[in-house]
Amino acid sequence: MKRLLSVVVMFSLILMGTVSAQESVIEKIQKQGVIRVGMSTFVPWAMKDKQGKLVGFEIDVARKLAQDMGVKIEFVPTAWSGIIPALLTGKFDVIIGGMGITPERNLKVNFSMPYEYSGMSMVAHKQKAQGFSSVEDFNKKDVRIAVRMGTTAEQATRKYMPKATLKLFENESQALQELSLGRVHAVVSSAPMPVFHALKFPDKLFVPLKENFTKEPIGFAVRKGDHDALNYFNNWIINMDAQGFLKERTAYWFESKKWEDLVK
Amino acid sequence: MSRVKKGIKPFLFILFLLFIFIVGYRNLEYNWQWYRVKPYLFVFENGVLTKGLLLEGLFITLKISSFGLVFSFIIGFVSALARLSTSPVLKALSWIYVETIRNTPLLIQIFLIYFVISPVFDISAFSSAIIALSLFEGAYSSEIIRSGIINIPKGQYEAAQSIGLSVPAIYLKIIIPQMLRQTLPMLAGQSVSLIKDSALVSTISIFDLTMQGQRIVSETFLTFEIWFTVALCYLIITAGLSFIIRQFENRLKFVNQ
Amino acid sequence: MSNKPVLRFGLIDAAAVIVVAVAVSVFFSRVSSVLDYHWNWDAIPSYFFFWDESAGKFTANILVKGFLTTLKLSVWSTVLGFFLGTLSGIMGAKGSFEQRFVSRTYVETIRNIPSLVLVIIFYYFVSSQFLDVLYLDRWLRQSSPEVQSVINFFFSGPDRINSFISAVIALGIYEGAYVSEIVRGGIIAIPHGQWEASWSIGLSRSKAFRLVILPQTFRRVAFPLAGQFISTIKDSAIVSVISIQELTFQGMEVMAATFLTFEVWVTITLLYFVLTFSFSRSVAFLENKYALKQ
Numbered sequence: 132m133k134r135l136l137s138v139v140v141m142f143s144l145i146l147m148g149t150v151s152a153q154e155s156v157i158e159k160i161q162k163q164g165v166i167r168v169g170m171s172t173f174v175p176w177a178m179k180d181k182q183g184k185l186v187g188f189e190i191d192v193a194r195k196l197a198q199d200m201g202v203k204i205e206f207v208p209t210a211w212s213g214i215i216p217a218l219l220t221g222k223f224d225v226i227i228g229g230m231g232i233t234p235e236r237n238l239k240v241n242f243s244m245p246y247e248y249s250g251m252s253m254v255a256h257k258q259k260a261q262g263f264s265s266v267e268d269f270n271k272k273d274v275r276i277a278v279r280m281g282t283t284a285e286q287a288t289r290k291y292m293p294k295a296t297l298k299l300f301e302n303e304s305q306a307l308q309e310l311s312l313g314r315v316h317a318v319v320s321s322a323p324m325p326v327f328h329a330l331k332f333p334d335k336l337f338v339p340l341k342e343n344f345t346k347e348p349i350g351f352a353v354r355k356g357d358h359d360a361l362n363y364f365n366n367w368i369i370n371m372d373a374q375g376f377l378k379e380r381t382a383y384w385f386e387s388k389k390w391e392d393l394v395k
Numbered sequence: 396m397s398r399v400k401k402g403i404k405p406f407l408f409i410l411f412l413l414f415i416f417i418v419g420y421r422n423l424e425y426n427w428q429w430y431r432v433k434p435y436l437f438v439f440e441n442g443v444l445t446k447g448l449l450l451e452g453l454f455i456t457l458k459i460s461s462f463g464l465v466f467s468f469i470i471g472f473v474s475a476l477a478r479l480s481t482s483p484v485l486k487a488l489s490w491i492y493v494e495t496i497r498n499t500p501l502l503i504q505i506f507l508i509y510f511v512i513s514p515v516f517d518i519s520a521f522s523s524a525i526i527a528l529s530l531f532e533g534a535y536s537s538e539i540i541r542s543g544i545i546n547i548p549k550g551q552y553e554a555a556q557s558i559g560l561s562v563p564a565i566y567l568k569i570i571i572p573q574m575l576r577q578t579l580p581m582l583a584g585q586s587v588s589l590i591k592d593s594a595l596v597s598t599i600s601i602f603d604l605t606m607q608g609q610r611i612v613s614e615t616f617l618t619f620e621i622w623f624t625v626a627l628c629y630l631i632i633t634a635g636l637s638f639i640i641r642q643f644e645n646r647l648k649f650v651n652q
Numbered sequence: 653m654s655n656k657p658v659l660r661f662g663l664i665d666a667a668a669v670i671v672v673a674v675a676v677s678v679f680f681s682r683v684s685s686v687l688d689y690h691w692n693w694d695a696i697p698s699y700f701f702f703w704d705e706s707a708g709k710f711t712a713n714i715l716v717k718g719f720l721t722t723l724k725l726s727v728w729s730t731v732l733g734f735f736l737g738t739l740s741g742i743m744g745a746k747g748s749f750e751q752r753f754v755s756r757t758y759v760e761t762i763r764n765i766p767s768l769v770l771v772i773i774f775y776y777f778v779s780s781q782f783l784d785v786l787y788l789d790r791w792l793r794q795s796s797p798e799v800q801s802v803i804n805f806f807f808s809g810p811d812r813i814n815s816f817i818s819a820v821i822a823l824g825i826y827e828g829a830y831v832s833e834i835v836r837g838g839i840i841a842i843p844h845g846q847w848e849a850s851w852s853i854g855l856s857r858s859k860a861f862r863l864v865i866l867p868q869t870f871r872r873v874a875f876p877l878a879g880q881f882i883s884t885i886k887d888s889a890i891v892s893v894i895s896i897q898e899l900t901f902q903g904m905e906v907m908a909a910t911f912l913t914f915e916v917w918v919t920i921t922l923l924y925f926v927l928t929f930s931f932s933r934s935v936a937f938l939e940n941k942y943a944l945k946q
């Protein structure tokens with residue numbers, strides 16, 4: 132009996148090696164009737180509303196995608212610093228999470244064409260960063276900047292403000308907390324969150340830079356070598372762009388503040 | 396025959412574990428790049444050895460742990476004495492301290508101290524980490540030390556008093572040495588826990604070993620290579636420490652007999 | 653030291669009371685003066701329960717859900733840890749050289765690596781290899797709503813079942829190492845006379861172990877094991893780093909939405925305290941009443 136069991140286990144293990152042969156994620160999604168989307172909280176890309184339900188730009192995009200594919204949707208919230216390893220190890224089918232397309236990430240995953248553009252923006256503490264108005268002002272050794280670990284904000288800060296001291300946090304809210312406690316001079320993050328946050332606490336915080344200091348394309352990330360999936364997602368994005376869906380959602384989430392009541 | 400069989404079974408078991416590991420390793424559709432790990436440990440250039448990010452993190456881990464160790468013993472000893480004193484308020488305070496710490500997760504304590512208490516008193520991240528760790532381990536040391544003191548026979552006090560020693564002298568010369576000898580193994584075990592628990596301070600942006608690991612992973616996506624290396628670093632430090640403690644313990648036992 | 657020390661309210665007590673009072677008042681005055689922090693406790697209760705207008709009743713919100721997830725996670729990882737730990741403990745105490753080797757390797761490896769690092773490694777390495785091929789989530793999705801609701805009650809919904817199970821496995825393997833040491837200690841502590849007595853009445857080695865030694869061991873280690881369950885509740889906070897939606901994770905989500913740092917962390921701390929303190933007190937009570945007096 133015991134021996135039988137171990138033989139069965141071994142066989143199933145060997146089978147595992149063969150079963151995982153390439154099959155497009157698109158086929159898998161349709162077969163299972165569900166698409167699993169990796170994401171992480173980024174206001175207002177994806178966040179929880181008062182009832183604990185997920186809302187945000189990415190959530191709308193992913194829901195629409197699932198609807199068009201005729202499948203159900205499951206969101207898999209994942210720590211941002213581990214989201215690419217989680218995709219590679221098959222915790223979900225695709226990352227729709229405001230992920231900037233960068234050459235470093237592209238070495239590990241494939242990206243769809245961009246469906247949105249974002250850029251790095253900054254919110255600073257009024258007293259600590261008094262009079263700061265350019266990237267150079269922040270590029271000093273005694274300036275401390277909090278960013279979320281593993282984001283393009285971290286990369287951009289290292290690139291544009293190499294002299295500043297970085298503080299890394301797993302969540303954006305912790306970085307912003309550091310800022311409102313006055314422990315750091317500024318927080319760097321994807322637009323439009325810094326501007327919205329400054330508007331929320333106008334007596335403490337301000338936006339030092341008039342414009343975003345980087346521009347970055349945002350795409351879906353899938354595992355490498357899956358041409359079917361890339362083709363499907365690219366054409367879906369082209370369609371949605373043509374229909375004006377993306378533009379309309381961008382206007383709602385990034386240019387208006389109508390959604391604020393949902394959250395607070 | 397049966398003896399041979401008995402020897403083979405566990406051997407097969409180990410083989411089986413190895414098999415699982417190898418299947419997992421190869422099946423992972425993962426591009427192993429171990430050679431990229433070395434620069435994060437140390438760089439050897441022009442005959443000069445400089446430490447990499449991981450070793451830098453390891454030093455921070457050791458620094459925080461050793462500060463934490465000293466303070467946790469002080470806190471543990473003081474609160475144990477308070478608990479054993481005749482003063483009702485000190486007793487209650489010590490009880491509240493120990494129970495609060497032992498009934499909440501360390502991660503939550505670190506967050507509470509870093510985000511709630513330390514901004515109020517303007518304490519840096521590094522100090523908050525040390526405070527959180529020493530308060531946490533101090534509560535456990537406190538219980539160990541208390542049991543050590545309780546277990547010292549009553550006759551020892553009476554004998555010390557009868558030869559006219561003052562109260563501080565009794566503690567310094569009679570109680571503490573005996574208590575230390577009794578509780579040293581447990582306190583040493585506590586110091587191993589301290590090194591392990593210090594990994595949690597990475598959540599408040601202290602660049603210790605775990606944080607450096609996380610940061611390198613998020614930059615290079617060398618997930619498994621880096622995490623296995625980090626685990627190995629901790630294993631070497633803590634297992635090495637445990638080994639030294641055991642040697643020391645054995646010698647103590649010998650002296651005692 | 654006397655057995656029943658007489659408590660007296662003396663000078664030291666007065667001083668201690670004053671010091672504590674001053675520290676607390678300085679803390680609160682600095683919160684409002686230096687930090688300019690505005691307390692807002694009103695927002696917290698709605699994260700426990702909110703009024704669902706469509707259903708017309710109060711519905712559990714994320715903090716309650718997180719609290720329940722923490723509880724479920726702790727129970728199942730303790731069950732798993734108990735089995736692993738008992739097996740490894742028996743192997744460590746009475747096994748052959750190879751079995752002892754396996755048991756020691758397991759215990760020492762787990763106990764010498766930070767739980768945070770272990771959980772991350774398990775989440776990416778072990779669970780992705782051996783869990784996803786079971787297609788638990790696929791099976792659950794295709795099963796009937798009744799089965800789904802039962803599984804949801806005891807474990808988790810189909811969308812989180814894989815990450816829930818991998819967290820249970822990670823925590824179970826972690827706690828198992830500590831259980832192993834408890835069980836091993838328990839077996840070793842059984843006097844050798846018990847063995848000899850059982851052999852003398854003609855029991856075989858394995859029967860003596862199963863019928864005489866093991867029951868006594870479990871009586872001995874019942875309370876330390878209960879203590880380990882409480883540790884599991886506390887250790888489960890770290891799985892928030894792999895995005896398991898338990899209490900700590902939900903606390904961070906509430907903080908992200910409201911920025912009510914102080915209120916949120918104080919609430920979460922209290923929730924953990926209430927949970928573990930009530931358990932540890934009841935264990936201590938039962939131990940006083942039923943424990944083996946040696």
